Amino acid sequence: MDQQLEQHVTGEPGAGAPVPARALELLRRADAELLAAQFSSEPWEQLSHAHLAALRAGAAVVAARGTPSGRRAPRTVWSMLGVVAPELGSWSTYFAEAAALRSAVDAGRFELVGPERAEEAVCAAEDFVDAVRDLVHGGADAVAGRTLRMRVPQAS
Secondary structure: OOHHHHHHHOOOOOOOOOHHHHHHHHHHHHHHHHHHHHHHOOOOHHHHHHHHHHHHHHHHHHHHOOOOOOOOOOOHHHHHHHOHHHHHHHHHHHHHHHHHHHHHHOHHHHHHHHHHHHHHHHHHHHHHHHHHHHHHOOHHHHHHHOOOOOOOOOOO
């Protein structure tokens, strides 16, 4: 895998456009968070790590495509993603809406996350990181037609 990443960075023939080193580092960190999510025993930990994995992956896209600028430029990764990679809209919406839950968990509200919600977050993060990797290495056509396909339960 590292050879594959290096090929994209160095711009060898057939590799496509070079990928910024910062984007690759953020993808590595996203992978590490996914591993942490998969090996966590508590649902709240799984959700937190999954959300951080997605956040790092989203930041990788912003690093690869550039940060929107201007007086009214979006300030969150999820908002920036809507500008620089609208093809990832379903994921950015999903994770933006989950940010409040992650903040509550970070504040100690562990009881808010059950096993089903944690599993949903991990699956969504895995799919999102895969889509980001395809996008960063292959361009917008690599993720055409790929959207988040899960029912998001409404808060009760």
